[in-house]
Amino acid sequence: MKPPGSPLRCHGADGDALLSGAPYVLSHLEVLESESVHIFREAAGEFERPVLMFSGGKDSAVMLHLARKAFAPAPMPMPLLHVDTGHNFPEVLAYRDRTVARYGLRLHVASVQDYIDRGVLRERPDGTRNPLQTVPLTESIQELRFDAVFGGGRRDEEKARAKERVFSLRDAFSQWDPRRQRPELWQLYNGRHMPGEHVRVFPLSNWTELDIWQYINQEEIELPEIYFAHKREVFRRHGMWLTAGSWGGPQDGETVEQRTVRYRTVGDMSCTGAVDSDALTVEHVIAEITASRLSERGATRADDQLSATAMEDRKRDGYF
Structure with a gap:
C-alpha cells in the first residue's frame, strides 16, 4: 500500500x-x-x-x-x-x-x-x-x-x-x-x-x-483474498452462490459444489453471494466490472431482495 x-x-x-x-x-x-x-x-x-x-x-x-x-x-x-x-x-x-x-x-x-x-x-x-x-x-x-x-x-x-x-x-x-x-x-x-x-x-x-477498484489499483491497497477468484464450496439459492456453513445452509435439495468464484461485496455469509469469476488481479476485476450492468448489491446481496424497499426500511430503523 x-x-x-x-x-x-x-x-x-x-x-x-x-x-x-x-x-x-x-x-x-x-x-x-x-x-x-x-x-x-x-x-x-x-x-x-x-x-x-x-x-x-x-x-x-x-x-x-x-x-x-x-x-x-x-x-x-x-x-x-x-x-x-x-x-x-x-x-x-x-x-x-x-x-x-x-x-x-x-x-x-x-x-x-x-x-x-x-x-x-x-x-x-x-x-x-x-x-x-x-x-x-x-x-x-x-x-x-x-x-x-x-x-x-x-x-x-x-x-x-x-x-x-x-x-x-x-x-x-x-x-x-x-x-x-x-x-x-x-x-x-x-x-x-x-x-x-x-x-x-x-x-x-x-x-x-x-472508481473504488481503480483507486485500489492506483494506491495499491491490500484487500481480503476473497475479492479475487478462488475455489470455494457453494450452493445455489435464489439465483446466488452462497457459502456453505453452520449459519443454515445448505438446506434439503440444495447441492454443494466447488466453483471458482469471487465476491463483489462482503457482508454476512448468509446473504452475500459469490459470482463466477476468473479475475485473479485488480486489473482483471476492473475489466470484469466494466462489462457488468448490475451493481454489486443488486447482483449479490439477498438482504436487498427481501422487498422493493428492503434497504430503505433498514435505514429508517438505523442501519447504514
Whole structure:
C-alpha cells in the first residue's frame, strides 16, 4: 500500500505542470480523493467524537486509506467500529485484525452473537443476521457517545442510498427520515444536531464501484483474498452462490459444489453471494466490472431482495 499523505499529482503536457506553467489539472480519481479528504477534515473539525465503520470490505478499506491520508502525518483522530454478525467471512475478519494491528488503530466490536445470547435478539428463520446488526450498531453509538459515524455507503449501490446526503442526520433513536435531509450546495455540510442525535457521514457518496477498484489499483491497497477468484464450496439459492456453513445452509435439495468464484461485496455469509469469476488481479476485476450492468448489491446481496424497499426500511430503523 502506498503511504498516506502524498501530495495530489498534477498533470501538464510535459509531465511537470508546476514548472512548465501548464494548467493544474486533477484526474477523475484525484477529484474524488480530494472531495473525500475534504469531507473527513470538515467532519473531524466539526464533531467531538467521530468513529469510522470498518468491516474489512473494499469500501471500508478505501475509506480507511483516505482517512489516514486526510490526517497524515498525524495519527487518525478516531477509532474504528465493526458490527460482527458472527457469520462474517474468516478471511475478512483476519484482514480486519491484521489492518488494525498494522496501523495501531483502536477497534470497537459490537457482537450480534452477544445480543442473541442475552435474549435481546432472536435468530431469523432464514439464518441471515444482517438485519440484526441495527440494534448493536445503534446501541454502540449511544453508549460510546459518537456524534459522527463515517460509513462507506455509495449512491450507486442502491436506490435508498442514492437519496442520502453526505451528512445524514439521524434522530435520537438513530432513525433516518429522508424528509429531514439538508441541502449541500457548494460542498457546504451542515452538521448541526440536537443532544442525542448524530450524523452519518459518507465520504464515498460520489464514488462508483469502478472508481473504488481503480483507486485500489492506483494506491495499491491490500484487500481480503476473497475479492479475487478462488475455489470455494457453494450452493445455489435464489439465483446466488452462497457459502456453505453452520449459519443454515445448505438446506434439503440444495447441492454443494466447488466453483471458482469471487465476491463483489462482503457482508454476512448468509446473504452475500459469490459470482463466477476468473479475475485473479485488480486489473482483471476492473475489466470484469466494466462489462457488468448490475451493481454489486443488486447482483449479490439477498438482504436487498427481501422487498422493493428492503434497504430503505433498514435505514429508517438505523442501519447504514
